[in-house]
Amino acid sequence: MGQAIGDVTVPDLSVDIAGIKLVNPVMTASGTFGYGEEFAPYVDLNGLGAVVVKGISLQPKPGNPTPRIVETAAGMLNSIGLQNIGVERFVEEKLPFLSGFGTRVIVNFFGDSIDEYRELAAVLDGADGISALEMNISCPNKEEGWLEFGTRPELTYRVVNEIKKRLRLPLIVKLSPNVTDITTIARAAEDGGADALSLINTLSGMAVDIETRRARLANVIGGLSGPAIKPVALKMVWQVFNAVKLPVIGIGGIMTYEDALEFMMVGASAVQVGTANFIDPEVSIKIVEGMKEYLVNKCILRIRDLVGVLESEYD
Amino acid sequence: MVARVIYNKEVLPTYYLLGLGYGGRTAPSPGQFYMLKVNRGIDPFLRRPFGAYRVIRPDNGEDAVEILYKVVGKGTMLMSELCPGDGVDLLGPLGRGFHLHGGRGKHIMVAGGVGIVPFYILAERLICQEAGRAVLLFGGRGKEDLPGLGDFGKLGLVVKVATDNGEVGRRCLVTELLADEITGDSVVYACGPKGMLREVAGIAAEKNVPCYVSLDRVMACGVGACLGCAVRVALPPSYAEHEEGRMDVQPYKMVCRDGPVFDSREIEWDKL
Ligand SMILES: Cc1cc2nc3c(=O)[nH]c(=O)nc-3n(C[C@H](O)[C@H](O)[C@H](O)COP(=O)(O)OP(=O)(O)OC[C@H]3O[C@@H](n4cnc5c(N)ncnc54)[C@H](O)[C@@H]3O)c2cc1C
Numbered sequence: 001m002g003q004a005i006g007d008v009t010v011p012d013l014s015v016d017i018a019g020i021k022l023v024n025p026v027m028t029a030s031g032t033f034g035y036g037e038e039f040a041p042y043v044d045l046n047g048l049g050a051v052v053v054k055g056i057s058l059q060p061k062p063g064n065p066t067p068r069i070v071e072t073a074a075g076m077l078n079s080i081g082l083q084n085i086g087v088e089r090f091v092e093e094k095l096p097f098l099s100g101f102g103t104r105v106i107v108n109f110f111g112d113s114i115d116e117y118r119e120l121a122a123v124l125d126g127a128d129g130i131s132a133l134e135m136n137i138s139c140p141n142k143e144e145g146w147l148e149f150g151t152r153p154e155l156t157y158r159v160v161n162e163i164k165k166r167l168r169l170p171l172i173v174k175l176s177p178n179v180t181d182i183t184t185i186a187r188a189a190e191d192g193g194a195d196a197l198s199l200i201n202t203l204s205g206m207a208v209d210i211e212t213r214r215a216r217l218a219n220v221i222g223g224l225s226g227p228a229i230k231p232v233a234l235k236m237v238w239q240v241f242n243a244v245k246l247p248v249i250g251i252g253g254i255m256t257y258e259d260a261l262e263f264m265m266v267g268a269s270a271v272q273v274g275t276a277n278f279i280d281p282e283v284s285i286k287i288v289e290g291m292k293e294y295l296v297n298k299c300i301l302r303i304r305d306l307v308g309v310l311e312s313e314y315d
Numbered sequence: 316m317v318a319r320v321i322y323n324k325e326v327l328p329t330y331y332l333l334g335l336g337y338g339g340r341t342a343p344s345p346g347q348f349y350m351l352k353v354n355r356g357i358d359p360f361l362r363r364p365f366g367a368y369r370v371i372r373p374d375n376g377e378d379a380v381e382i383l384y385k386v387v388g389k390g391t392m393l394m395s396e397l398c399p400g401d402g403v404d405l406l407g408p409l410g411r412g413f414h415l416h417g418g419r420g421k422h423i424m425v426a427g428g429v430g431i432v433p434f435y436i437l438a439e440r441l442i443c444q445e446a447g448r449a450v451l452l453f454g455g456r457g458k459e460d461l462p463g464l465g466d467f468g469k470l471g472l473v474v475k476v477a478t479d480n481g482e483v484g485r486r487c488l489v490t491e492l493l494a495d496e497i498t499g500d501s502v503v504y505a506c507g508p509k510g511m512l513r514e515v516a517g518i519a520a521e522k523n524v525p526c527y528v529s530l531d532r533v534m535a536c537g538v539g540a541c542l543g544c545a546v547r548v549a550l551p552p553s554y555a556e557h558e559e560g561r562m563d564v565q566p567y568k569m570v571c572r573d574g575p576v577f578d579s580r581e582i583e584w585d586k587l
C-alpha cells in the first residue's frame with residue numbers, strides 16, 4: 001500500500017514550488033554543494049528535495065585571487081568570485097551525473113549583462129534534466145556602471161522580465177540582502193514574472209589580520225554565511241513573505257531542522273542549506289529526518305501546513 | 316564517520332599524537348588528509364584538515380590511524396584536550412597524495428616541522444617496494460621541533476637532520492641538506508612552510524629532477540565543492556600572454572581535490 005492519507009506516522013513532506021513538486025522542502029544551496037558529485041560519496045542525493053548547483057555563467061570564470069575564505073564568528077566569509085566551468089562544460093560533463101538521481105536539479109545562473117542572462121537561460125532551457133532555474137541577481141551589471149542587478153528595483157524588473165518571457169522552465173529569483181528595502185526588490189521580481197523567490201544570498205562583510213594589517217580576503221570584501229546571518233535572513237524572509245504572493249525559499253545559516261522550521265513558520269515554502277554542508281555533508285538528510293519526527297510528535301499531517309504560521313498575538 | 320579517541324598524547328611541547336579507532340576504514344595513501352570536527356558547537360566553526368601520519372595495527376588492541384599535530388590556534392587547542400573515549404568526526408581520507416615516482420635511484424623526502432606528517436606512510440611504501448634509496452631530510456628550529464623523529468629511525472631509512480640552533484644534526488637549513496644530497500637521478504617530495512617549499516622547488520628545478528610538494532591552504536569543505544582552497548597554477552607558456560582572455564584554461568586548482576600534492580612545476584610560486 002502507498003502512503004495512507006491522514007496517517008500521522010507518515011507525514012507528507014512534499015512541497016510545491018514554482019510549479020514543481022519536491023519530495024521534501026530541503027535543498028542544498030548554490031556554491032556550497034558543487035555540482036553534487038563532490039558530495040555524492042558522503043550523502044545520498046536521492047534524499048534531498050533538490051540540489052541547487054554552483055552558479056553557472058556563459059563563459060568559464062577563473063575566480064578571485066587567494067585567500068578566498070576565512071572563518072568568522074559563527075560563520076565564514078567567502079570571495080570565490082563565481083569561479084565556474086561555464087555552461088557548455090556544465091551541460092556536457094556535470095548535468096548527466098546529477099540527473100541520474102531521484103532528486104530535482106535546479107541550476108543557479110548569473111551574468112554581467114541582460115544579454116548574457118538571456119543567452120545563458122536559453123541554453124539551460126534547452127538542456128535535459130533541469131527542473132528549474134535560479135537566477136542570481138547579486139551580480140554587477142556592466143551596462144549600468146557595474147551596479148548590482150539586485151540592488152535596484154528597475155534593474156531587477158528588467159532582467160527578470162527579459163528572461164522570463166522566453167523561458168519554459170520555472171524561474172526562481174535569488175535576492176541579495178545588501179539592499180535598503182528587500183521588499184521593493186521582491187516586488188520588482190514578482191512584477192517581472194518570477195515564479196518563486198529565494199533569499200538570502202550572502203551578507204557583504206570583511207575581516208582584518210591585525211598582525212599584517214591586511215584584509216583576510218584578497219578581494220578585501222566577501223560574503224558572510226552561516227549561523228551568524230540567520231536572524232537577518234529570517235527577518236527578510238518574513239518581510240518578503242508578507243510583501244509578495246510568490247512562494248519563498250528561505251536561506252541563511254540553517255544548521256538544524258529547528259532552524260529550517262523557523263524559516264517555514266515565517267513564510268518559507270522550502271529551504272536551502274548552504275555552509276552547513278561543509279561541517280556535515282549529511283546535514284540536509286538529518287534536517288529532513290528531524291522535520292519528520294517533529295511532525296509526528298505534533299500530529300501534523302503535512303509540512304506545508306506550517307508555512308507562514310507565525311503567531312502575532314502574545315498572551 | 317565518528318571515530319573514537321584511543322589516545323592523545325603530547326610527544327613534544329605543542330606537538331600531539333592522536334590515535335583514532337580505525338575500524339574498517341579505507342587506508343590512507345601517503346599525503347592524503349582528513350577533515351576533522353573536534354567540537355560539537357560552532358566555535359571553531361569549520362572542520363580542520365590534518366594529514367594521516369600512520370596506521371598502527373597492534374597484535375592485541377585496536378587498529379588506529381594517527382594524526383600528528385601542532386597546537387597553533389583554537390581548533391588544535393581543543394584537540395589537545397581530547398580524552399580516550401571521546402568522539403571525533405572525521406571525513407576522509409581525502410585528496411590526491413604522493414604517488415611513487417618510479418625509475419629513480421634516490422627518493423628524497425624534505426620535511427619542515429609538522430611537515431613530517433605525510434612521510435611516514437610514504438617511507439613505508441618506499442621501503443616496502445624497494446623503490447631505490449630513501450632519504451629523509453628533516454628540518455626544525457631545534458630538538459623540540461622535530462616531531463616523530465624517533466619513529467623514522469626505526470623504519471631503517473637514512474635520516475639527516477638540520478636545526479636552526481644546531482641542537483640536533485647540522486646547524487643549517489634543511490634546504491642546504493637538500494643541495495648536498497640531490498643527484499641527477501633523484502626525485503624530491505616536500506612538505507613544510509611555504510618558503511621552504513619554494514626553495515626546494517627551485518633546487519629541484521635547477522637539477523631538472525621531478526619534485527612533488529604538499530601544499531597547505533585554509534579549507535572549508537575539503538571535497539572540492541566550495542572552491543575556497545584555490546592555488547594559482549602556472550599556465551602553459553602559450554597561454555601566458557593573454558591568459559585572462561583564454562577562459563578555456565582554469566588558472567586555479569583546488570588544494571583539497573587536485574592536491575594537496577602537486578608537481579612543483581605546476582605552481583605559480585610568486586603567487587602562493
Ligand atoms: C592538507 C593539509 C594537511 C594538514 N595536515 C596537518 C597535520 O598533519 N598536522 C598539523 O598540525 N597541521 C596540519 N595542517 C594544518 C592545520 O590544518 C592547521 O594548523 C589547523 O587548521 C589550525 O587550526 P586552529 O583552529 O588550531 O588554528 P586557527 O585558530 O584557525 O588559526 C591559528 C593560526 O594558525 C594559522 N592557520 C590556520 N589554518 C592554517 C592552515 N591550514 N595552515 C597553516 N596555518 C594555519 C592561522 O593563520 C592562525 O595564525 C594541514 C593543513 C592542510 C591544508
Ligand SMILES: Cc1cc2nc3c(=O)[nH]c(=O)nc-3n(C[C@H](O)[C@H](O)[C@H](O)COP(=O)(O)O)c2cc1C
Nearest residue numbers: 029030031055078136200201225226252253274275
Ligand atoms: C563558498 C560559497 C559559495 C557560494 N556561491 C554561490 C553562487 O555561486 N551563487 C549563489 O547564488 N550563491 C552562492 N552562495 C550563497 C549561498 O547559496 C547562500 O545563499 C548563502 O551562503 C547563505 O546560506 P548559508 O548561511 O546556509 O550558507 C555561496 C556561498 C558560499 C559559502
Ligand code: FES
Nearest residue numbers: 535537542544571
Ligand atoms: S576546501 Fe572547499 S574546495 Fe577545497
